Amino acid sequence: MSRIRAANTKPELIVRSLLHGMGFRYRLHVRALPGCPDIVLPRWKSAVLVHGCFWHRHQGCHLAYTPKSHKTFWTKKFEGNVNRDKKASAMLRRLGWRVFVVWECELQDRDRLARRLVRGITN
Numbered sequence: 001m002s003r004i005r006a007a008n009t010k011p012e013l014i015v016r017s018l019l020h021g022m023g024f025r026y027r028l029h030v031r032a033l034p035g036c037p038d039i040v041l042p043r044w045k046s047a048v049l050v051h052g053c054f055w056h057r058h059q060g061c062h063l064a065y066t067p068k069s070h071k072t073f074w075t076k077k078f079e080g081n082v083n084r085d086k087k088a089s090a091m092l093r094r095l096g097w098r099v100f101v102v103w104e105c106e107l108q109d110r111d112r113l114a115r116r117l118v119r120g121i122t123n
Contacts, residue, residue: 011104012038012050018114019048024121033097035088046098046121049089053104057082061105 007029016039019026026048027040037047053063057078067074089099100120106113 007038009050009052011052011102011107014107014110015039015048015050015102015113015117018110019117022114022118034091034095035084037088037092037099041121044098044121045096046100047092048100048102048117048121049085050102051085051104055081056085056103058103058105061103063105 016026016028019039019041024041025043027042029036029038030040033040033047035049038050039048040046041048051058053061054065055078058064066078089101092099098121100117102113102117106116
């Protein structure tokens with residue numbers, strides 16, 4: 001698991017490219033904010049979290065399967081990830097930031113994702 005990247009993942013690069021193409025400017029991995037959001041848009045006080053469906057347990061997604069071996073390890077690992085995500089999002093909201101989550105499976109329809117990003121960031 002040491003080879004699993006936390007930053008600059010392929011889904012994150014796709015979202016960053018989409019945002020940049022739409023004219024948004026952003027900061028990456030701002031450690032001063034809770035949870036170190038993947039993408040921070042200071043002008044709109046918005047934070048974009050790009051989550052992999054497997055690691056962050058996207059409800060109802062076919063990519064969020066549980067491996068058959070070492071079930072107790074994986075269950076504990078996934079619960080920790082989900083709890084950490086909830087805590088970071090709540091803390092960001094308390095600080096007045098808009099939190100926007102992009103799931104890995106949403107990258108299939110980029111036009112729809114682009115519209116959703118604009119609505120979520122600017123409203």
